Structures are given as C-alpha cells and as structure tokens.
Amino acid sequence: MIQKKICLLGATGVGKTSLVKQYVEGIFSEKYLTSIGVKIDKKQVETENQTVQLMIWDIEGIDRYCGFQAKYLRGASAFIIVTDHTRSQSLVEGLDILKMVKEVADIPGVLAVNKVDLPASWHWSETELAEIKQGFVQFFNTSAKTGDGVEPMFTHIAKVLTA
Amino acid sequence: MADLNEQSSSNSDTAQMRQIRQLVLGEDGLHVRQTLKDNARELVGEVFTEALHDRETQDGSVNKVLLPIVEKSVEKSIATNSDRFVSYLYPLIGSLVRKSVTAFITELLEKTNTLIENSLTIKGLTWRFKAWQSGVTFSQYAASQTFAFRVEQVFLIHRETGLLLNSVSLGLELEADADMVSSMLTAINDFVSDSFNTNTGKVEQNLDVVRTDDFTLLLKKGPKASVVAAITGNMPQGVANQLQTTLEEIHKLYDKELDKFDGDSIPFNNSEHQLRDCLMTVLKPEHDSSKKPWMAWTVVLLILLGCGFLLVKRWNSHELMNQVRLIDNAPGILLTSIETSGLEQIQLEVLRDPASVSIQEWLELNGIDSNLVIFKERAYLSLDPLLIKHKTEKIIADYPNVKVDWVGDFPKFSGNVTNLDKLLLQGELTKLIGLNFQTNWLDDLIIEGTESTASDDPELVRAILDLNIAKIDRVSIAFEAGQSDLSEQAIEKLISVKQQFNNLIEVAEQQELSLGLIIMGASDTVGTVSFNKILSQKRADNVKLKLQELGIADSRLNAIGLGVIELETAKDAARKVMFNVVYFEGG
Numbered sequence: 198m199i200q201k202k203i204c205l206l207g208a209t210g211v212g213k214t215s216l217v218k219q220y221v222e223g224i225f226s227e228k229y230l231t232s233i234g235v236k237i238d239k240k241q242v243e244t245e246n247q248t249v250q251l252m253i254w255d256i257e258g259i260d261r262y263c264g265f266q267a268k269y270l271r272g273a274s275a276f277i278i279v280t281d282h283t284r285s286q287s288l289v290e291g292l293d294i295l296k297m298v299k300e301v302a303d304i305p306g307v308l309a310v311n312k313v314d315l316p317a318s319w320h321w322s323e324t325e326l327a328e329i330k331q332g333f334v335q336f337f338n339t340s341a342k343t344g345d346g347v348e349p350m351f352t353h354i355a356k357v358l359t360a
Numbered sequence: 361m362a363d364l365n366e367q368s369s370s371n372s373d374t375a376q377m378r379q380i381r382q383l384v385l386g387e388d389g390l391h392v393r394q395t396l397k398d399n400a401r402e403l404v405g406e407v408f409t410e411a412l413h414d415r416e417t418q419d420g421s422v423n424k425v426l427l428p429i430v431e432k433s434v435e436k437s438i439a440t441n442s443d444r445f446v447s448y449l450y451p452l453i454g455s456l457v458r459k460s461v462t463a464f465i466t467e468l469l470e471k472t473n474t475l476i477e478n479s480l481t482i483k484g485l486t487w488r489f490k491a492w493q494s495g496v497t498f499s500q501y502a503a504s505q506t507f508a509f510r511v512e513q514v515f516l517i518h519r520e521t522g523l524l525l526n527s528v529s530l531g532l533e534l535e536a537d538a539d540m541v542s543s544m545l546t547a548i549n550d551f552v553s554d555s556f557n558t559n560t561g562k563v564e565q566n567l568d569v570v571r572t573d574d575f576t577l578l579l580k581k582g583p584k585a586s587v588v589a590a591i592t593g594n595m596p597q598g599v600a601n602q603l604q605t606t607l608e609e610i611h612k613l614y615d616k617e618l619d620k621f622d623g624d625s626i627p628f629n630n631s632e633h634q635l636r637d638c639l640m641t642v643l644k645p646e647h648d649s650s651k652k653p654w655m656a657w658t659v660v661l662l663i664l665l666g667c668g669f670l671l672v673k674r675w676n677s678h679e680l681m682n683q684v685r686l687i688d689n690a691p692g693i694l695l696t697s698i699e700t701s702g703l704e705q706i707q708l709e710v711l712r713d714p715a716s717v718s719i720q721e722w723l724e725l726n727g728i729d730s731n732l733v734i735f736k737e738r739a740y741l742s743l744d745p746l747l748i749k750h751k752t753e754k755i756i757a758d759y760p761n762v763k764v765d766w767v768g769d770f771p772k773f774s775g776n777v778t779n780l781d782k783l784l785l786q787g788e789l790t791k792l793i794g795l796n797f798q799t800n801w802l803d804d805l806i807i808e809g810t811e812s813t814a815s816d817d818p819e820l821v822r823a824i825l826d827l828n829i830a831k832i833d834r835v836s837i838a839f840e841a842g843q844s845d846l847s848e849q850a851i852e853k854l855i856s857v858k859q860q861f862n863n864l865i866e867v868a869e870q871q872e873l874s875l876g877l878i879i880m881g882a883s884d885t886v887g888t889v890s891f892n893k894i895l896s897q898k899r900a901d902n903v904k905l906k907l908q909e910l911g912i913a914d915s916r917l918n919a920i921g922l923g924v925i926e927l928e929t930a931k932d933a934a935r936k937v938m939f940n941v942v943y944f945e946g947g
Binding site for chain 2: 198199200201202223224225229233234235237238239249250252254266268269271272273274358
C-alpha cells in the first residue's frame with residue numbers, strides 16, 4: 198500500500214479541522230493543534246488500481262501575524278489550501294500561504310472553497326477567481342456541514358499522486 | 361634552465377608511463393577487467409564460501425540479506441509446486457502434528473501452572489491489587505514487575521516524509537496506531553527542533569529520548585531514516601547502541617530504496633529482521649530469598665506461644681467451671697453466681713442448707729482442687745425432697761429399731777418402739793419443715809409395753825400433753841385484709857381447737873396442771889399503727905368470743921392484740937390469729 202503525506206493549510210477559522218473530521222480516522226485530540234501546531238489523521242482512499250493511505254497533516258490556522266511552520270511541509274506530496282467563501286480575507290491569506298509553500302516545495306496544490314452550504318458573500322469576481330485557480334491543480338467547493346466535495350477532493354489527490 | 365629541462369623530462373616520463381599502462385592494461389584497465397571477467401567464475405568460485413563465511417562472522421549481514429531471498433524462493437516454490445511439497449511433507453506431517461499437539465499441551469499446562477502460581481500466591485494477589493490500584497491490567501503490571509526493561513515496539517520512519525516504513529512489536533495490546541504515531545513523532549520532532557533552535561549553529565536539534573512514567577521513547581536519527589523504540593522499564597545504554605547499529609545497517613542495506621521512497625513501504629518489509637534485533641528483553645533479577653527475617657519470626661513465635669499458653673489456661677478454667685457448676689445439683693445447695701477470677705481461679709456464690717454437704721467436702725468428693733475455688737455461702741432452708749429425706753433419716757438414726765421406706769417422697773416407718781419413743785419421734789417429725797408429717801405414717805410401728813403402764817407414767821402423759829399442745833399451737837386463723845370477721849373455714853378450725861383443748865383440760869387436770877389458751881391477734885403493715893393495733897385486738901376478741909360460744913370457759917381464754925407483725929417474709933400471712941397453750945402447776 199502506498200502512503201502519501203499531504204498538508205491541510207488555510208487561514209484561521211476557515212474550517213480545516215471540521216472539513217476532515219467526519220472523513221478521517223484519527224487518534225489524536227484537537228489539543229495538538231494549539232499545542233504543537235499540527236494534528237495528524239489518516240485516510241485510506243481507493244483509486245482504480247490501488248489503495249492509497251493519505252497521512253493528513255492538519256496544520257494550525259495561519260494568519261499574517263503568525264509564522265508559517267515550513268518544516269511541517271517537508272516530504273509532503275501535495276497540499277490543500279482551504280478558504281471560506283463568506284470571508285474575502287480568507288482567500289487573500291490563502292494566496293499568501295500558496296506563495297510561501299511554493300517557495301519551499303514544488304508539489305501540487307488543491308484549492309478548497311469551504312462553507313458552500315452558506316451563501317457566498319466574498320467580493321471576488323469570477324474572472325479573479327478563475328485566475329487564482331490557475332495556481333492550483335484543481336479546486337473543489339466543499340462543505341464541512343454536509344460533507345459535499347470532501348471525498349471527491351481526497352480521491353482526486355490520491356489519483357494525482359499515483360498517476 | 362636546468363630545472364626546466366628536468367621538469368619537462370619528468371613530465372614526458374609520466375606521459376610515457378601512462379602510455380605504457382594504457383598499452384598493458386588497456387583503456388580504463390579494460391584488459392585487466394576483461395581477463396578478470398573471463399575467469400570471474402573460477403576466481404569467485406574459489407573464495408566464494410570463505411568470503412561468505414568471513415563476512416558473516418564479521419557482521420552477520422550475509423544471513424540478513426540471504427534470509428528474505430531464501431524465504432521468498434521457498435514461498436514461490438511452494439506456491440508453484442505445492443503438490444510436490446505435499447508429497448515430500450506427507451510422511452512428516454503425522455509426527456509434526458503429534459509433536460505440535462504435545463508441545464501445545466505442555467505449554468498449556470505450564471501456562472496454567474504459572475497462572476495458578478501468579479493468581480494464588482501472595483505475590484500474585486499483591487500484584488493484582490497494585491495493578492487495580494494503578495489502573496493497568498494485571499498482565500501489564502506483571503510484565504512491568506517481571507522485566508527490568510523491555511522494548512515493546514520498534515518503528516522505522518522515513519526521515520523526510522515522516523511516513524512509517526516498517527514496525528515490529530511484541531504483540532502486546534500496547535501496540536499503537538503505528539503510522540499515525542510515527543508521523544506525529546516526526547511532527548513533534550520538527551516542533552522541538554524549530555522551537556528550541558539556537559541561532560548559533562546550523563545543527564538541527566533532534567529529540568533523543570522522551571520519557572513518561574511508564575514509557576521511554578528512544579529516537580535514533582539517521583540521514584534518511586529514523587528508528588524509534590518504545591521501552592518499558594529502566595532502559596540501559598545497550599538498547600541505544602543496538603538501535604544505532606540497526607539504523608546503520610538499514611542505511612547500508614536500503615540506501616537506494618530510502619532515496620527512491622515514494623510512499624511504497626513494500627521494499628522495507630525485509631527490514632523486520634534488523635528491527636527485531638532491537639526487541640530486547642531483560643528479566644528482573646529475583647530477590648534474594650535466602651535472607652530470612654529471623655527477628656520477626658522470633659517475635660511471631662513468641663506471640664504464638666503466649667497465645668497458646670493463654671488458650672490452654674482459659675480452656676482449663678472453662679473445664680473447671682463446668683465441673684464446679686454441677687454443685688447446683690447437690691441437694692440443699694443453690695448456685696447463685698459463678699465466674700472466673702484471674703487466669704485459672706473460679707469465684708462461687710451459693711446458698712446452702714446447713715444440713716447439706718459442705719462446699720469443701722463436695723469439692724473434695726468431686727476431685728476438684730479447692731485452692732482453685734473461692735466460695736462465699738449463705739444459709740437457707742431447703743425444701744429439696746432429697747434433703748428432707750436426708751433430714752428424716754438423720755432423725756430416725758436416734759431410734760435404732762425404726763426403719764424408713766420411701767414411697768416416692770412419702771416415708772413409711774416400721775419397726776419396734778416404745779410408746780414414748782413413738783411420741784418423741786412424732787414430735788420431731790412434726791417439727792421438720794417441708795415434710796408435712798401425717799400421723800398415719802407411723803401406723804406400722806409396733807408399740808412395745810402395755811397401755812396401762814403408759815397412762816400411769818407421768819413422763820409419758822406429759823409428752824402426750826406436749827404433743828397435743830404443739831398441735832394447737834400450729835393452728836392459725838386467717839383474715840381478709842382489714843377484716844376481723846371469721847370465715848367458715850375459721851369456724852371449723854375453731855371447733856377442732858375447742859375439742860382438742862377440752863381434751864387436754866382433762867389430761868392436764870389429771871396431772872394437776874392448770875391449762876390456759878392465749879389468743880394472739882395480728883395484722884399486716886397496711887394502715888396506721890393504731891388502726892392495726894385495734895384491728896388485731898378485734899380479731900383476737902372475735903376468736904375468743906367464738907371459742908366461748910363453742911364452750912370454752914372465759915377464765916381459760918386471754919385475747920391479746922399484737923398489732924402489726926413487722927416481718928417482710930410474713931406479708932399476707934400476717935393477718936391472722938395464733939394460739940399458745942400454757943399450763944401451770946397446781947391447777
């Protein structure tokens with residue numbers, strides 16, 4: 198069985214932890230996020246020809262005042278940047294994070310636009326969004342509440358990584 | 361100039377040498393390699409076994425490399441030629457099964473034995489209690505007590521990704537979710553490394569040992585992989601050394617695989633052999649059992665001896681008490697209290713009729729050491745039939761010709777007596793309280809001598825007189841509380857008294873005696889003294905009046921009011937009239 202390390206990134210409060218909570222198998226409490234800044238869960242994903250075990254490093258919310266623990270990205274095969282479409286700022290911060298990641302690692306990234314169960318209230322035009330999506334290999338509309346888009350996102354990552 | 365020449369000549373020498381070398385050895389030693397290649401089989405074949413042996417003795421790496429290859433070949437061979445293997449193994453299977461069943465049963469017996477030993481010994485029970493106290497399972501606690509240290513689990517972790525390459529464990533329930541633990545350990549290491557990085561050097565900080573109350577995590581980092589061991593107990597340096605050796609070995613053997621690692625851990629499956637070397641276990645030394653606590657044993661022994669002595673004493677005194685208790689059965693002795701006094705003495709309190717056997721005597725009769733019994737006795741009058749018999753027999757002992765036979769509690773007297781003796785005997789028996797003498801008991805006595813002489817004998821007449829006086833003296837008339845009227849019963853009694861008294865007058869006059877009857881009235885304590893005085897007088901007067909009516913001369917009667925009879929024992933019996941017959945010479 199193939200194992201891959203992937204990192205879950207995003208601004209504070211975009212719902213990274215909630216997004217994977219129902220979906221993954223974990224043994225560590227959320228306390229780890231605030232104490233050492235990371236919590237690890239795992240998820241086995243079946244692709245067409247094999248099973249991939251994703252080790253998901255859920256990294257503490259990043260904002261402009263808080264440093265980015267680049268070391269946690271070491272050895273990662275892919276990353277997900279989670280944003281919240283009810284907050285414009287979350288995408289700005291997501292783009293900052295993308296820039297920082299690109300500086301230290303050349304790995305595929307996926308954009309997750311979260312909280313789609315709520316109406317969108319950010320001020321980004323479709324053109325702007327289309328341009329932003331260019332920086333990622335794929336983007337997904339997700340909802341931690343309904344679980345929409347979560348499974349397809351991880352399955353896509355598994356496919357990309359084993360292709 | 362000369363120098364220059366020298367230098368150019370040496371340069372041309374070197375170039376020439378290179379040319380010669382090229383000619384002989386060929387380009388890049390091609391000729392030599394070609395020659396070696398041609399004879400490779402021969403050359404390697406000559407030293408192959410020795411080389412394998414030498415390398416194996418040197419670091420044991422041959423075995424580790426060959427083992428997975430051999431295992432795989434056998435596996436493949438069995439998979440493809442299973443029929444052939446079955447036919448090879450068929451004859452062996454029977455004995456193999458027998459052997460394995462025997463081994464299984466032996467192991468089961470041993471395990472059961474150990475279980476029983478661990479469960480039923482004091483040590484086992486103590487462990488169970490302590491395990492319960494500290495909230496771990498018995499097996500965990502037993503392991504922690506049995507092993508000085510034990511490597512429970514070993515992880516091989518890819519340095520860069522933190523992904524788990526392989527793990528081995530002792531198969532206990534402690535086995536954690538190895539892949540998540542290894543990633544988390546990597547994260548923690550990164551956290552520590554970043555948080556406490558000194559700016560002075562570029563050297564990365566790494567976790568080396570993580571200790572908890574029960575566990576030690578030992579981390580050894582190599583350039584491409586890390587080995588982590590989870591250890592219980594006190595970890596000696598040897599474990600760290602073994603981890604280091606294993607890590608180096610793995611780096612040597614799996615160098616390329618580590619470099620090319622893309623998340624597939626299958627190439628590292630064979631590293632299990634190296635990792636197993638790290639699962640070290642050392643038993644705790646048994647405590648020196650030859651050292652025995654003599655002092656404590658002596659104290660325990662003394663206490664036991666003391667207890668034994670006290671028990672024996674207590675038992676003896678208990679036995680003695682049971683023996684002494686039987687004194688209650690002796691006629692005329694009433695046991696009121698019995699208790700132990702001190703270690704072995706008995707304290708006894710009894711009521712004893714003076715006619716019965718003495719306590720001292722009773723103890724001697726029953727073989728009891730009288731020093732062991734302290735007794736206190738008070739006298740009382742016993743109505744015990746046995747004692748009455750005893751008293752009766754004592755009386756007739758004075759009359760050698762009289763014999764007594766007992767029909768139940770009633771005596772029957774027989775034998776020869778004089779008239780006087782009969783009267784005297786009758787008198788004594790009448791006075792014996794509890795016998796309730798009846799005159800017919802004496803009917804079987806044969807009187808010696810004649811009636812005439814008897815009536816002439818003044819002593820005999822006086823005896824008869826005394827006897828009849830005693831009869832009247834014993835009569836009493838009872839009254840209701842506060843009353844002085846005579847009942848029918850009382851009147852009947854008075855008629856009998858009148859007859860007896862008139863008979864006596866006759867006899868008394870023969871003897872020249874003047875006879876009188878004193879009538880004494882009495883009352884109980886209820887009421888005032890003066891009232892009772894009057895009441896008692898009234899009672900006596902009424903009786904006197906009645907006797908007068910019946911025909912006794914007034915001159916012979918004297919009624920006296922005694923007032924209250926202040927005797928606790930009297931109670932209701934105090935309400936009565938009593939008689940006293942008196943006589944005077946010269947009537």
